[in-house]
Amino acid sequence: MKEETYRRPAPGQDHPPNDSPGYKSTARRAPSRPAVVLPHSLSEITGPSQRAARLDSGENDLTRQRMGEPLGERIIVQGRVLDQDGKPVPEALVEIWQCNAAGRYHHPGDQHDAPLDPNFYGGGRVRADADGAYKFVTIKPGAYPWKNHHNAWRPAHIHFSLFGPAFATRLITQMYFPSDPLLSFDPIYNSVPEGARARLQAAFDMEATQPEWALAYRFDIVLRGRNATPMENV
Amino acid sequence: MSRALTPSQTIGPFYFGTIINAYRQDLASQGVAGERLQIELSLHDADGAIVPDGLFEIWQANSHGRYDHPDDRRNLPLDPGFDGFGRASTDTTGRATFSTIKPGRVPWPAGGLQAPHINVSVFARGVLNRLATRLYFEGDPELAEDPVLKLVESTRRATLIAKRDASGIWRLPIHLGGAHETVFFDC
Numbered sequence: 001m002k003e004e005t006y007r008r009p010a011p012g013q014d015h016p017p018n019d020s021p022g023y024k025s026t027a028r029r030a031p032s033r034p035a036v037v038l039p040h041s042l043s044e045i046t047g048p049s050q051r052a053a054r055l056d057s058g059e060n061d062l063t064r065q066r067m068g069e070p071l072g073e074r075i076i077v078q079g080r081v082l083d084q085d086g087k088p089v090p091e092a093l094v095e096i097w098q099c100n101a102a103g104r105y106h107h108p109g110d111q112h113d114a115p116l117d118p119n120f121y122g123g124g125r126v127r128a129d130a131d132g133a134y135k136f137v138t139i140k141p142g143a144y145p146w147k148n149h150h151n152a153w154r155p156a157h158i159h160f161s162l163f164g165p166a167f168a169t170r171l172i173t174q175m176y177f178p179s180d181p182l183l184s185f186d187p188i189y190n191s192v193p194e195g196a197r198a199r200l201q202a203a204f205d206m207e208a209t210q211p212e213w214a215l216a217y218r219f220d221i222v223l224r225g226r227n228a229t230p231m232e233n234v
Numbered sequence: 235m236s237r238a239l240t241p242s243q244t245i246g247p248f249y250f251g252t253i254i255n256a257y258r259q260d261l262a263s264q265g266v267a268g269e270r271l272q273i274e275l276s277l278h279d280a281d282g283a284i285v286p287d288g289l290f291e292i293w294q295a296n297s298h299g300r301y302d303h304p305d306d307r308r309n310l311p312l313d314p315g316f317d318g319f320g321r322a323s324t325d326t327t328g329r330a331t332f333s334t335i336k337p338g339r340v341p342w343p344a345g346g347l348q349a350p351h352i353n354v355s356v357f358a359r360g361v362l363n364r365l366a367t368r369l370y371f372e373g374d375p376e377l378a379e380d381p382v383l384k385l386v387e388s389t390r391r392a393t394l395i396a397k398r399d400a401s402g403i404w405r406l407p408i409h410l411g412g413a414h415e416t417v418f419f420d421c
């Protein structure tokens with residue numbers, strides 16, 4: 001039997017370190033010992049790709065999940081799910097969640113003194129097409145304060161969840177907006193190695209804007225690719 | 235054209251309804267073959283404090299040892315009503331429960347079979363990268379020969395092995411740090 005395996009990220013180049021002192025919650029939640037390197041077996045090269053999950057057609061439009069339209073700036077967020085070779089990850093399930101335009105999550109744990117919007121729930125999902133392309137319609141999330149340090153504010157962001165083809169490719173991340181002045185102050189964004197941070201910023205996409213209706217942003221997501229040389233299995 | 239990886243970020247505290255409600259904690263509908271299991275995972279920080287805002291995902295083979303995935307091309311039966319994926323957030327006591335069936339054994343690339351195991355992903359506020367670990371079952375005779383457990387220092391293997399309590403529930407505490415820090419895998 002021949003099985004392919006997924007490339008491992010180069011240490012320190014792509015992902016944040018687990019222990020990132022500026023982000024205080026990591027102090028007691030970051031494992032202190034190095035992860036044990038696990039050769040890829042069927043357990044790692046298979047994964048919950050969610051092919052069977054049935055999605056409603058409107059789940060990618062976060063402005064139409066309630067009785068009326070949410071307040072805020074309507075935006076389109078679209079992009080492609082790719083692997084490191086630039087090949088599309090077809091039919092990837094993309095999930096997002098975000099706060100409303102005022103910076104408040106529809107979540108019982110969010111105590112920020114900003115209004116809830118009865119017309120905005122803030123969660124959506126979509127299945128990418130055969131070319132890896134996905135599209136959401138939503139409103140631009142607000143910045144919100146958090147308790148990490150004095151006067152700490154999260155830059156506007158949308159949380160993204162991707163399964164990809166394998167257990168090894170599972171990724172949860174956040175998308176930020178270009179030129180946000182809060183980015184340089186945010187310990188979560190800045191936990192990412194400097195050379196990789198900008199990959200979390202969406203690009204303003206003039207071509208995809210819709211006149212009289214919405215601005216658009218492009219956010220491509222790149223998951224781990226397969227090794228070029230398939231591993232020979234007994 | 236080669237592309238650079240998208241970096242990981244924390245799930246944060248406010249992941250919610252959409253990514254939880256759409257999935258069952260009950261993985262195996264009636265009629266799915268295999269030994270029924272109740273599993274309780276709990277999440278703890280380096281001080282031993284419970285983590286009430288974490289998320290667990292599990293991924294497992296069916297009772298025949300077959301993964302419901304196109305890259306598992308072995309001629310073994312798939313079970314309608316069982317895709318092997320579960321997701322649950324921790325509750326106010328740091329726990330999450332799943333009901334499922336015991337996975338069969340799956341092969342190891344260098345030959346032989348692995349002991350029955352469930353693959354686990356851990357997400358939480360303060361956790362910047364997905365943490366991957368495994369759940370094995372105490373008392374399985376196959377544990378002694380498992381190629382993955384052999385990669386782990388013997389003193390730390392117990393962090394991967396669930397124990398069955400008097401009520402029949404398989405429990406595995408997952409510690410993000412501290413003296414009982416769970417073994418996580420770079421997978």
Ligand SMILES: [Fe+3]
Pocket residue numbers: 154157159246248
């Ligand atoms: Fe957030």
